[in-house]
Amino acid sequence: MEVLRTEALTINFGGLKAVDGVDFTIGDEIVGLIGPNGSGKTTFLNLVSGIYQPTSGKIIFQQEDITGAGPDIIRSKGIARTFQTNRLCLNLSVIDNMLLGLYSQQKTTWWQAIFQPAYCRAEIKASIEKCFQVLAHFNAELIKKCYDPITTIPLIDRRRIEIARAIVGEPRLLLLDEPTAGLNAEETIQMIRDIGKIRESNRQISIIIIEHDMSVIARITDRVVVLNAGKKIAEGLFSEVSKDEQVRTAYLGG
Template sequence: MNAPVTPESRALLEGKDLTMRFGGLVAMAEVDFSLRKGEVLGIIGPNGAGKSTLLNIITGLYVPSSGEVRLEGELLNGQPAHRIVAKGIARTFQSSRLFADLSVLDNVIIGRHTHMKTGIFEAIFNRRKAEAELDAAAELAEGLLKAVSRELHAQRHRPAGELPQADRRRLEIARALASEPKVLLLDEPSSGMDDSDTDALMDDIRSVCAERPELALMIIEHDMRLIASLPQRVLVLDYGQKLAEGTYEEVRLIPRVQEAYLGRKGAQHAQA
């Protein structure tokens, strides 16, 4: 707990005393969290616990009622969502937000837009520059697709809406990575997947992390197999409060956690 603060141990992303009220409902109450470079943090908790709310606060979709979020020490709350992406925080959503009619490749290129400098006037009057930038984005998108999943890359010219659910989830991860984030936030990446798709997803996430050792990940998940194997640390939320934090092995043994969550969803795992 009181280990000396070294550049390696200092938080990359940090939340302090985060509270989020919607009228009379307290969706989040005084939650603290921290995430270091290269770390994978799991977030678990029952439905309505405040997991997505936390991601929405971090990414600027919600402005917390109180508390602060800092990336490398810089205060993020109050900044618009697009600026937060540009600073290095990318995410996927619980429900798919792909452009169904656009190709797989174009969906990834769109994830690159925060790095594109060409505005609409330049696109018209300096076409060559705009085209060069688009070509570079397309090349990067191809590379990303290949790295995330070769099968997905093979389908790059198909409309995203035609992909099976598991590939859509992979595509969302590739699109989020196109902004070259320092932090990647995944909201239930395995939802709607069967066990074999979830295994493939875990492999994809592992290879993304292996290629980017500094990338920090926060993963909200209901699938305890994924939570048991990927994150180094797990944060448990319940009714908007932090119930526990530690390794999966530690938190799964805490009776209140078992009652609140594992008791309902992962009792077999907890007992295993």
């Protein structure tokens, strides 16, 4: 079943076509998005998550044309993401950062918060329980740290919290931008296991992962798509694509 499709997706920054005519599809699977530095991988995720608007082309999510929708609308339709650089609020606690992931789904209005506080409290309580469930599944140790400020949390746990925040709202599609960047070899293995767990617990989630570590790509993706200078140059199983002449040249050239 198709979850997301892009058709000839293109964005120009001045004279530069950062993403150039990309046809992409993902079903119930983990797709790796690979390519040399500057090949347009992050820009592609920025287009799919509504941060950038395409110059031309289409984005179809669960049969609906979402081209031109902004990040809030896209989030509420079921596409969540993490960023290449840490976007947690450092001065907030683990649980407060997690609650931000549910903010767009909260139904309580400011009026109810003042005049129907019980309703508001019940909703927050349910949200906190949901955050605990996700944290517990991901890494039970994190619950013990949930009132600690992010500044005291090591990098790997910050990554876990970012992913947990993205999935707490039960998205249909998760976009991960270099989740293992900066982690050591052992932490990278833990991160691969954690990402695998997301789909074990919830088969109804598709994942696009950008990753520069090819051993990670080989282990966790069902399929890869290769970008070079904004264009899709190959797709298929990693074992096949990694033998492709054009792909090898793109990497060596980069």
